[in-house]
Amino acid sequence: MEKLLNFLNPDQISTNTEDLKTYGQDWTRYYQPNPKAILFPKTTEEVQKIVKWANLNKQKLVVSGGRTGLSGGAVAKDNEMVVSLEKMNQIHALNELDMTIHVEAGVITEALQQHLQEKAYLFPVDFAARGSSHIGGNISTNAGGIKVLRYGLTRDWVSSLTVVTGDGEILKLNQSLVKNATGYDFRHLFIGNEGTLGIITEAEIRFTHPHGDLQSLLLAVPDLDSVMKIFSLFRKHTSLMAFEMFTDIAMNHVAKSTGLPKPLATDAPIYLLVEVEKTTEAAEEDILKCFEVCMEQNLVVDGVMSQSAEQAKIFWRFREDITESLAFATPYKNDVSVKISNVPEFMQAIDAIYKKEYSEFEVVWFGHIGDGNLHISILKPKDMLMDDFIKKCRQSDLALFDTIKKFKGSISAEHGVGLSKKSFLNFTRSEEEIIYMKKIKKVFDPGLILNPGKMFDA
Amino acid sequence: MEKLLNFLNPDQISTNTEDLKTYGQDWTRYYQPNPKAILFPKTTEEVQKIVKWANLNKQKLVVSGGRTGLSGGAVAKDNEMVVSLEKMNQIHALNELDMTIHVEAGVITEALQQHLQEKAYLFPVDFAARGSSHIGGNISTNAGGIKVLRYGLTRDWVSSLTVVTGDGEILKLNQSLVKNATGYDFRHLFIGNEGTLGIITEAEIRFTHPHGDLQSLLLAVPDLDSVMKIFSLFRKHTSLMAFEMFTDIAMNHVAKSTGLPKPLATDAPIYLLVEVEKTTEAAEEDILKCFEVCMEQNLVVDGVMSQSAEQAKIFWRFREDITESLAFATPYKNDVSVKISNVPEFMQAIDAIYKKEYSEFEVVWFGHIGDGNLHISILKPKDMLMDDFIKKCRQSDLALFDTIKKFKGSISAEHGVGLSKKSFLNFTRSEEEIIYMKKIKKVFDPGLILNPGKMFDA
Numbered sequence: 001m002e003k004l005l006n007f008l009n010p011d012q013i014s015t016n017t018e019d020l021k022t023y024g025q026d027w028t029r030y031y032q033p034n035p036k037a038i039l040f041p042k043t044t045e046e047v048q049k050i051v052k053w054a055n056l057n058k059q060k061l062v063v064s065g066g067r068t069g070l071s072g073g074a075v076a077k078d079n080e081m082v083v084s085l086e087k088m089n090q091i092h093a094l095n096e097l098d099m100t101i102h103v104e105a106g107v108i109t110e111a112l113q114q115h116l117q118e119k120a121y122l123f124p125v126d127f128a129a130r131g132s133s134h135i136g137g138n139i140s141t142n143a144g145g146i147k148v149l150r151y152g153l154t155r156d157w158v159s160s161l162t163v164v165t166g167d168g169e170i171l172k173l174n175q176s177l178v179k180n181a182t183g184y185d186f187r188h189l190f191i192g193n194e195g196t197l198g199i200i201t202e203a204e205i206r207f208t209h210p211h212g213d214l215q216s217l218l219l220a221v222p223d224l225d226s227v228m229k230i231f232s233l234f235r236k237h238t239s240l241m242a243f244e245m246f247t248d249i250a251m252n253h254v255a256k257s258t259g260l261p262k263p264l265a266t267d268a269p270i271y272l273l274v275e276v277e278k279t280t281e282a283a284e285e286d287i288l289k290c291f292e293v294c295m296e297q298n299l300v301v302d303g304v305m306s307q308s309a310e311q312a313k314i315f316w317r318f319r320e321d322i323t324e325s326l327a328f329a330t331p332y333k334n335d336v337s338v339k340i341s342n343v344p345e346f347m348q349a350i351d352a353i354y355k356k357e358y359s360e361f362e363v364v365w366f367g368h369i370g371d372g373n374l375h376i377s378i379l380k381p382k383d384m385l386m387d388d389f390i391k392k393c394r395q396s397d398l399a400l401f402d403t404i405k406k407f408k409g410s411i412s413a414e415h416g417v418g419l420s421k422k423s424f425l426n427f428t429r430s431e432e433e434i435i436y437m438k439k440i441k442k443v444f445d446p447g448l449i450l451n452p453g454k455m456f457d458a
Numbered sequence: 459m460e461k462l463l464n465f466l467n468p469d470q471i472s473t474n475t476e477d478l479k480t481y482g483q484d485w486t487r488y489y490q491p492n493p494k495a496i497l498f499p500k501t502t503e504e505v506q507k508i509v510k511w512a513n514l515n516k517q518k519l520v521v522s523g524g525r526t527g528l529s530g531g532a533v534a535k536d537n538e539m540v541v542s543l544e545k546m547n548q549i550h551a552l553n554e555l556d557m558t559i560h561v562e563a564g565v566i567t568e569a570l571q572q573h574l575q576e577k578a579y580l581f582p583v584d585f586a587a588r589g590s591s592h593i594g595g596n597i598s599t600n601a602g603g604i605k606v607l608r609y610g611l612t613r614d615w616v617s618s619l620t621v622v623t624g625d626g627e628i629l630k631l632n633q634s635l636v637k638n639a640t641g642y643d644f645r646h647l648f649i650g651n652e653g654t655l656g657i658i659t660e661a662e663i664r665f666t667h668p669h670g671d672l673q674s675l676l677l678a679v680p681d682l683d684s685v686m687k688i689f690s691l692f693r694k695h696t697s698l699m700a701f702e703m704f705t706d707i708a709m710n711h712v713a714k715s716t717g718l719p720k721p722l723a724t725d726a727p728i729y730l731l732v733e734v735e736k737t738t739e740a741a742e743e744d745i746l747k748c749f750e751v752c753m754e755q756n757l758v759v760d761g762v763m764s765q766s767a768e769q770a771k772i773f774w775r776f777r778e779d780i781t782e783s784l785a786f787a788t789p790y791k792n793d794v795s796v797k798i799s800n801v802p803e804f805m806q807a808i809d810a811i812y813k814k815e816y817s818e819f820e821v822v823w824f825g826h827i828g829d830g831n832l833h834i835s836i837l838k839p840k841d842m843l844m845d846d847f848i849k850k851c852r853q854s855d856l857a858l859f860d861t862i863k864k865f866k867g868s869i870s871a872e873h874g875v876g877l878s879k880k881s882f883l884n885f886t887r888s889e890e891e892i893i894y895m896k897k898i899k900k901v902f903d904p905g906l907i908l909n910p911g912k913m914f915d916a
Contacts, residue, residue: 097686097799144637153637156614169890178829179602179611179795179871181650182879182886183913184895188646192639209694228555236667280740337637341555371636413637421640428640432627437642439901443894455641 004057005039007049012040012087023082026067026074027129028420035062035076040087044162044170044201050083051199052168055447062451063195065137066108068129070335071418073141073194073454080452085136088201091115100159100176100204105136112205122210124151128323136200142192144414149370150241151208155191162202163190166445176204189440194416195451196458197444212279214241215287216312219294220268220302224344227270230299231340231369234274237286242275244319246366250326253364254318257325263315266302272369273319275312322366329379330386331364332393334400338409340372346407347374353399358392360384373413376400401427417455425456462515463497465507470498470545481540484525484532485587486878493520493534498545502620502628502659508541509657510626513905520909521653523595524566526587528793529876531599531652531912538910543594546659549573558617558634558662563594570663580668582609586781594658600650602872607828608699609666613649620660621648624903634662647898652874653909654916655902670737672699673745674770677752678726678760682802685728688757689798689827692732695744700733704824708780711822715783718775724760730827731777733770780824787837788844789822790851794862795871798830804865805832811857816850818842831871834858859885875913883914 015037024033041047062076064084088104110130116123127145143154160176173187278284294300306312338346367374380389405427482491499505520534522542534540546562568588585603601612618634631645736742752758764770796804812821825832838847863885
């Protein structure tokens with residue numbers, strides 16, 4: 001094999017059993033990794049050589065970033081070669097006038113965040129996998145996360161891209177221009193392509209100035225209509241950073257698992273964690289006024305504003321520790337979205353289905369209301385066998401996805417399609433769209449070399 | 459013809475000579491309009507029928523919005539049928555929770571702006587052609603304008619699109635979701651497609667809350683390096699709405715043509731018009747502080763802050779009346795962009811070329827520094843014949859575009875490619891990119907029915 005790939009050094013090719021297992025899978029654990037080899041290119045040109053070689057030799061490739069995906073998008077289970085970009089991890093000089101920074105695709109999200117923070121700048125795309133995920137992977141999946149309400153998705157921070165297409169051409173897309181009206185903007189086609197059209201090797205990333213001090217509010221809310229009213233109120237009058245919702249079930253699990261005392265005296269079916277920027281006295285007054293309106297209009301039954309950064313951190317634990325506090329019950333997870341205005345009706349419709357047809361399930365909701373993004377975790381009943389549980393959950397998925405289709409929502413808000421959602425792609429995208437997707441795939445990857453079987457069967 | 463298109467009413471088809479002339483051209487005036495007929499569909503389904511009929515009958519189509527384009531993108535000069543969307547001008551109900559509004563493609567930009575303003579909301583994409591341009595046309599060209607620095611381009615405000623592709627499929631793209639990770643985001647491919655891939659018939663448009671009071675500053679600046687320093691300063695410490703540059707030549711032409719007294723006592727080679735939001739007292743102090751720093755560090759030789767909305771309006775006339783004040787000399791215009799950080803060096807390089815090789819030309823620069831977008835107008839010398847002038851300008855374009863290529867800039871920042879820039883597309887996009895563009899064209903418009911000869915020769 002080293003002979004075949006003689007443009008790489010021996011240390012850039014691994015067939016070590018441990019490596020095959022590590023680099024052959026992502027955070028999805030339903031698939032058995034089975035790659036043929038792992039390749040570690042160091043330059044865009046080496047990636048190009050690999051892709052050209054793969055086309056000549058009909059060798060399928062799987063691109064590999066930080067492998068933190070949750071839909072099997074980076075799994076190599078069918079004798080593919082994995083192209084890991086982890087050796088392409090250079091952070092180049094930043095340009096303070098353009099407010100962009102040139103990075104290689106294998107730079108870890110947190111490394112870029114810290115690099116910019118040291119220079120008093122902010123890269124605002126942020127999520128739990130920040131310590132492992134690669135910038136290239138973020139772009140390939142258009143990663144979102146916890147600050148989308150304020151800062152948008154990865155798509156909004158990509159100023160230019162270097163891509164090696166499936167047939168081995170190097171494209172340098174958009175050249176970091178703000179205004180450029182010269183034909184189809186392929187940059188946006190490669191953002192979110194999940195490694196099926198090309199391999200993103202380099203990017204210029206936009207950054208911003210850091211935000212001001214933050215204030216957190218924890219609110220106990222009687223119903224979903226109130227949630228939406230509170231959202232509108234804060235969005236209009238404050239600089240909203242986060243607007244997170246979770247149910248009393250989630251709150252109770254966190255309290256139980258962490259031992260933290262519940263921060264509010266009054267119980268309610270829904271809790272909101274609202275985070276706003278308070279840079280000026282006027283902003284502080286507006287925040288207080290919004291809080292008072294919520295109380296006066298009975299939109300909340302109880303609430304508290306953080307008095308310190310420490311207290312805010314505790315509020316946030318009730319949101320951030322949800323996943324961990326549910327782990328004991330091996331939850332079955334979905335990550336879906338609908339239009340913001342459809343959130344209440346959609347949640348009620350799904351809730352009714354679970355209550356009627358799956359009354360043995362404990363279902364935990366939480367999510368980013370401001371993006372219409374809802375996480376649904378079904379807890380495994382103690383006495384149910386794992387296989388039966390998964391089977392039953394997958395059955396319930398059909399009802400969930402049917403309802404999503406009815407509400408014109410997305411079966412995958414952030415996690416992509418990969419392997420695990422591809423059978424359900426047609427619940428969000430029309431038949432015609434999927435046909436066009438397959439045709440676009442063939443334009444950029446005519447040999448069908450890249451990430452086979454992901455997103456759809458080409 | 460009425461028989462052939464029997465799914466349309468007679469009043470939806472015109473072959474009237476005046477109509478053929480009107481609907482066969484845009485604001486570009488280099489081309490002779492010569493369409494076969496003008497069609498006025500009223501629904502997406504009628505557009506679909508027209509496209510299917512056109513494919514069967516090998517009839518080329520040109521989509522027509524407000525026809526305010528400046529690159530001939532909406533010109534019908536070769537016996538095409540024009541599909542005017544002006545009868546599709548319904549503004550549907552807005553959704554205050556989603557902050558989106560559903561419109562048909564033929565809605566005029568200003569009509570949407572006013573509709574939202576009446577409800578205390580803002581559609582922030584704004585430019586001189588607002589009274590005629592259609593939302594559909596804005597999307598098809600990814601229109602920018604005077605507020606890009608603060609609010610971005612049209613692309614940033616499109617929540618969903620309804621498109622009839624070149625082979626007659628109706629696609630409903632993205633369904634107004636904020637987070638949707640389910641495959642290629644075709645919405646972004648149709649934004650900026652200049653009518654070559656599909657006909658945009660409906661859209662959901664995002665809107666925002668209006669901004670606060672504005673403050674304008676007019677600054678006289680000694681050199682380009684100071685311009686960039688002033689830009690960085692204001693961007694960091696204020697909420698910047700506009701950062702417009704123009705040269706003394708432009709200032710003098712406006713003063714002469716309008717009779718307005720010059721607002722600054724000291725002359726300088728460059729003037730800046732800076733517009734910032736001043737919502738709070740703290741913001742006002744920051745603005746003042748920036749102004750003081752500019753004076754102390756000799757970044758400006760003179761400057762004035764508007765004391766009233768009326769005075770700000772006068773400042774703005776020195777920027778907005780440039781085009782009109784140059785009209786006497788039938789200027790030859792280019793609209794280009796480079797990375798912000800490249801603006802000074804690029805301007806110096808171009809200036810040197812004009813001064814050396816085209817010393818008979820008076821060249822007027824103005825532009826949006828914050829976007830790297832520069833407008834270059836060459837004034838016709840009084841004693842030069844029009845044909846000679848155009849010929850000489852086109853010759854100078856080659857030097858301009860060569861320099862743009864060297865600086866990795868764009869030969870068309872906002873105006874698109876259309877007919878008039880297509881021979882120069884390769885100065886900004888690589889050969890490989892153009893080959894892929896042609897392939898993408900064939901995916902969505904295999905019959906090559908839509909907007910023939912625009913952007914490239916398919």
